Amino acid sequence: MELDRTDKRIIEELQKDGSLSNLELAEKVGLSPSPCSRRVKHLEDSGVIVGKAVLLDAEKLGLNLTAIIQVSMDRHTPDRFENFDKTLEGYPEVVTCSLITGQAADYLVEVLVTDMAHYQEFLLNKLTTISGVTGVHSSFVLRKIINRTAVPLDHLSR
Structure with missing residues (x-):
């Protein structure tokens, strides 16, 4: 458009x-x-504006830990990916999930939890129980430097 x-x-x-x-x-x-x-x-x-949302301060709600998780799958088949995608949609801790390339992992998942115990529960009782998950590598956000929600429009011709 x-x-x-x-x-x-x-x-x-x-x-x-x-x-x-x-x-x-x-x-x-x-x-x-x-x-x-x-x-x-x-x-x-036209689908350019897809909705409106309220932005919240996660820490004020007790969600103090952000984890970035690289997830590897055993097989690259549509049914494996579809099952993983649908399962993650049901987990409220998941903020974003992206199918990626160029890494050893297949997915990049961002989760927001209260603390390390909550993360451990999510990891062991939810994420690693999904059929086809063979590996996870977790990193934890110390501080967000940039956290934009706006889509940049500068690349569009004026």
């Missing part, structure tokens, strides 16, 4: 604050409310 300058400004403002009213958004991007609303609806209908 081709985005013009106004579409990009709308997206940038919504990425900063998804709770903006249509009136507030229209003022920020220099449109009247009706055209602004139509543009947002078009961006939603």
Whole structure:
């Protein structure tokens, strides 16, 4: 989809604050409310905007440990990957899961847990019990340097 300058400004403002009213958004991007609303609806209908979310402070909720886990599978078959994917969807600790290449692992999984005991329970009673998992390598986040949720738009032609 081709985005013009106004579409990009709308997206940038919504990425900063998804709770903006249509009136507030229209003022920020220099449109009247009706055209602004139509543009947002078009961006939603075309799939560019897929939803709106509330961002939380995980530590204030007691989720103090982030683990990055590389997971290796025994076979690279569609049924193995499908089973792994569906199983992980049911684990609330999983924040992101990506099928990767260029590493010894097949998946990169980010989990958010309360502490090391919670992580151990997740690892031993959930992750390693999934059929086909042959290896895991865990790393723990000491400090997040950059933690963006916005999709960069700079690469799009202006």
